[in-house]
Amino acid sequence: MDRRAAYTVELAQGLARFFEPRRATCPWCGSTRIALLLRSPDLIQGKPGEFTVDRCTDCRHVFQNPGLSPAGLAFYYRDFYDGLGEKTMGAVFAKQTRAYRERAEIVRTHADPAEWLDVGCGHGHFCHTARQALPGTHFDGLDFGAGVDLARRHGRIRRAYRGEFAALAPELAGRYDVVSMHHYLEHSTDPRLELATALEVLRPGGLLLIEVPDPESRYGRLAGQWWVGWMQPQHLHFVTRENLRTALTELGFTVLGDTTDRPAASHALVGVLIQFTFRLLPRPDRPWLPPAGRLRRVLRAAALALAIPVLATAALVSWVLGPLTRFRGLHSAYRMLARKD
Structure with a gap:
């Protein structure tokens, strides 16, 4: 079975099995005083799903809630560090x-x-x-x-x-x-x-x-x-x-x-721009996404060509402002x- 077919089979079973039950307590200290910090999609691979991150207001521990199940870990790691992403x-x-x-x-x-x-x-x-x-x-x-x-x-x-x-x-x-x-x-x-x-x-x-x-x-x-x-x-x-x-x-x-x-080495500014830019671009051709037609591939290539100078400038600015951001405590x-x- 090729990659696209395998992902199609998995996604047809729904996303609920990729998550553990939602926690009512902090996994670090056990406190019930937890609050929403942020919600985020998969900004890097673009795999389906929305993920919630909470913060404990007592011990300040931050954690994904609900967390990924073993099936979810396998699904969202696949083709990131190896396979397509190697x-x-x-x-x-x-x-x-x-x-x-x-x-x-x-x-x-x-x-x-x-x-x-x-x-x-x-x-x-x-x-x-x-x-x-x-x-x-x-x-x-x-x-x-x-x-x-x-x-x-x-x-x-x-x-x-x-x-x-x-x-x-x-x-x-x-x-x-x-x-x-x-x-x-x-x-x-x-x-x-x-x-x-x-x-x-x-x-x-x-x-x-x-x-x-x-x-x-x-x-x-x-x-x-x-x-x-x-x-x-x-x-x-x-x-x-x-x-x-x-x-x-x-x-x-x-x-x-x-x-x-070192703030200049953390590339936080560049990372923000890359993720934001890629979110705006036409989606790439990935086996967990609908197949990309010729028009979408051409539009993505053109948009990437326009985005590269912006990202390169951001990287230079991040490097130049490194000492200042360290002074301001902007580390990652x-x-x-x-x-x-």
Whole structure:
């Protein structure tokens, strides 16, 4: 069965099965004081469905509500990082070398690790870049999708583990000096379980490096659904800095520090414009959408040609104004480093 036929069969069964029951309480603290933060369509792939994000007014945890079911996770991830999306996402990952070096440097100031596990490693580009800063470190990768196998084939990681982190933990227990989770925790259905699993996998004194979208980012408030950090429907949980620090401490970690990303590197302005522009353009020819005729394809190509100079200008402005936006607190993500005691 080809892709379009397979998507047609799935969509004919309706979207309700892609969602869990709606929660009446905060999944982080249990409070019943939750409020609507935003609603968003799938702005990247354009797959059908509307997604709701709520905020707990007590602990400030932000979460998708209702969350995706296992069937929904499979549907909305399909053809994003692999399949139809593999080439595009590979190009996106490959361009982030400066951010990768910064992550490696954070760890290098505290340790010279022998064994590093990158959870949610994607196509392995971070590990490939980090090895240049830490040539004596062996990098392994873990992920749900086929990207982790691609990373091993290209020599970006030594070993590839495919599956759920918690399920693989028994064979990985006590093996690693560093575990990293770069833009992984927000994809998890249970962030606290992921943190506890990292504790199990680390050796005593090992380091856990986390990078996540900051739900308290001003970009998120200003841009609403268009902020790339929300990234619906894939991002399920947004843990505040205070909540993450507390959770790590309760597990037995010592938090060594946290910092924000460089605003010029977060590309928040560019991301907003890209998502907004692509929403206005004629829809592309994708197997989960009605087939695109010749006229629609021509109109989309013409509109893209007009949009590219605007997006390029926005990227330049974002880079030039980077220092100013940092002063104003306009970042998109934060990083936190913790040590297993």
